[in-house]
Amino acid sequence: MADVIGTVNALPPAIKAGWVIWLAWAAAQVMWYRRAHMPAPAVKSTPPPLARRRPEPRPASQPEPRPVRPQAEAASSPAVADEAPPSIDLSDIFAAADRSSARDADRPHQSGSILGLE
Secondary structure, eight states: OHHHHHHHHHSOHHHHHHHHHHHHHHHHHHHHHHHHTOOOOOOOOOOOOOOOOOOOOOOOOOOOOOOOOOOOOOOOOHHHHTOOOOOOOOHHHHHHHHHHHHHTTTSOOOOSOTTOOO
16 A cells, blocks of 8 residues: 555646546536436326316308409400510619718728737
């Protein structure tokens, strides 16, 4: 036994600390395993449900007829299919974009990342 104690005392403190941390980790794993594999609590038996009366059947009623909408006839003329879609005027959008960037021209622009690293 004295040889074991002498050998442990001769080890550097870093190795001793490593063994202590490893043993603590192993103990935590054993406790976690035992907690995870606990038997489920016993379920109390519930009394059987009471017999219920069936609801009385309702008389069958005739559903109301729904109005049927006439379907639109498909366009059979080839002129309708060959028309080009209407053009879109984007000049207002471009003008608004130019105004917003002109407003920010004298302000300094921020650069860099969120973390402040360059």
